[in-house]
Amino acid sequence: MKIFINPGHCIGRDPGAVNEKYGIEEAAVVANVGAGVKNYLEAAGHELKILQSDNLSGENPIYPNVCLKANTWPAELFISIHCNSFTNARAHGTECCVYSHWSEADRVAYYIQNKIVEKLGTFNRGVKERNNLIVLKGTNMPAVLVELAFLSNEEDCQKLMYRQDEFAQAIAEGILDYLSDN
C-alpha cells in the first residue's frame, strides 16, 4: 500500500507547539516519529513517502505542497503527525482527528488511537471529527491526523521526548493491524 506521512509544521520555519522548560519543539518530535513510522512500514513491505513542509495546500508555493503531492502520487492512506498543547497544563492524552466519523479514515484512526494508548499508557481522548483541517479536507484518500500527546503536560512531554520510537511503532502497528483486519 502507498502510505504518505506528513509530520506537522516545519523545522526552522514553524516549530508548532513548544515546551519552553525543556526547549523541545513539536516540529522536531513529529519529524523523528514520522521517520520511524516510515521505517517500520517499509520494513513491512509498504511504499512510503514522507513530507514535512511549510506548504500544506498551496499557501506557500516556495515549499513543496503536501496535499498535492499526496493526491498526485496518489497515496492510498495519509497520516499527519502532531503534538497537542493547551494553556492548561493538566490537559493530556492522545487523540486522532478525521474529517468525518462516517469514513474509512475513522476506522484506521481507531486502530492507531488504541495502539498508542495501549503502548504508551496515554489518556484516551478518542477519535474526533474535524472538518476544518487542511490536510484532512484537501486529501483525496483516507486521512488521519494523529495528536500523539500534549507537549504542555509534564508526563506527556516526557513520553514525547524519550519514547519517540514507541510512538512510531504504535502508529505503524495500528496501520498494519487495520490492514490485516480489512
Ligand SMILES: [Zn+2]
Ligand atoms: Zn501541530
